[in-house]
Amino acid sequence: MGKVIAVAQQKGGAGKTMLAAQLAVALAEDARVALVDIDPQGSLTIWGRLRASAPKAVQSVTVETIAGWRLANEVERLKKTHDYVLIDTPPVIDSDARRAIRGADLVMVPLNPAPPDLWAAEGTLKLAAEEKRKTVLVFNRAPAASRLRKKLEAEIAARGLTLLAVALANRAGYANAFADGLGVTEAGPATIAAAELREAAKALKLLLAAK
Numbered sequence: 001m002g003k004v005i006a007v008a009q010q011k012g013g014a015g016k017t018m019l020a021a022q023l024a025v026a027l028a029e030d031a032r033v034a035l036v037d038i039d040p041q042g043s044l045t046i047w048g049r050l051r052a053s054a055p056k057a058v059q060s061v062t063v064e065t066i067a068g069w070r071l072a073n074e075v076e077r078l079k080k081t082h083d084y085v086l087i088d089t090p091p092v093i094d095s096d097a098r099r100a101i102r103g104a105d106l107v108m109v110p111l112n113p114a115p116p117d118l119w120a121a122e123g124t125l126k127l128a129a130e131e132k133r134k135t136v137l138v139f140n141r142a143p144a145a146s147r148l149r150k151k152l153e154a155e156i157a158a159r160g161l162t163l164l165a166v167a168l169a170n171r172a173g174y175a176n177a178f179a180d181g182l183g184v185t186e187a188g189p190a191t192i193a194a195a196e197l198r199e200a201a202k203a204l205k206l207l208l209a210a211k
């Protein structure tokens, strides 16, 4: 049975869709991966369409667009034929977000390493705690070192929350690859962004395996 990762965070623009797509492509280098878009904004769905005609899209990743209420059945089906199922969710706390979290082995919460982003994540963290789901915070668009980042790392540790060991920096490469329907490991396999992302995917796999 595949592992299900719900990418959730009440705050818009935190990088949910970006992380879901990028990690899916990186994981697909040696696994069967499905992406599920339950966000009515449909950014991941558009990425999937671009991908269908992108010559550099070498990894095979299934992209499904479904209404939140159908999620449970769909995920059960996809789990049978994929090693990883990543769900991209809308920036709200509602019944769809709860469904995505309920069915997940791991809830991934992207955030900029600044306190307001952690504050914005509280609703999602609470939901994950209510559903007794394992959670991992992931720093996205993170500066290599900053006072705020250190402060936030300390706060996350003090609260007993898990932070992914690998943070993603703010890189044009991520946005450019996404705009072409690609993952950065396909668009520029030898770039720093690709190396960073592969490390993040590895850290994610370890977390899932430790469950």
Ligand SMILES: Nc1ncnc2c1ncn2[C@@H]1O[C@H](COP(=O)(O)OP(=O)(O)O)[C@@H](O)[C@H]1O
Pocket (backbone or CB within 6 Å): 009, 011, 012, 013, 014, 015, 016, 017, 018, 019, 043, 091, 140, 141, 168, 169, 170, 171, 172, 174, 175, 178
């Ligand atoms: N690490 C990153 N480096 C550069 N741009 C990024 C990065 N992460 C996200 N972005 C950009 O930030 C914007 C918001 O990201 P997105 O994944 O759509 O957020 P969300 O799905 O949480 O609303 C998008 O334009 C995306 O291209």
Ligand SMILES: [Mg+2]
Pocket (backbone or CB within 6 Å): 016, 017, 018, 039, 043, 088, 089
């Ligand atoms: Mg999104």
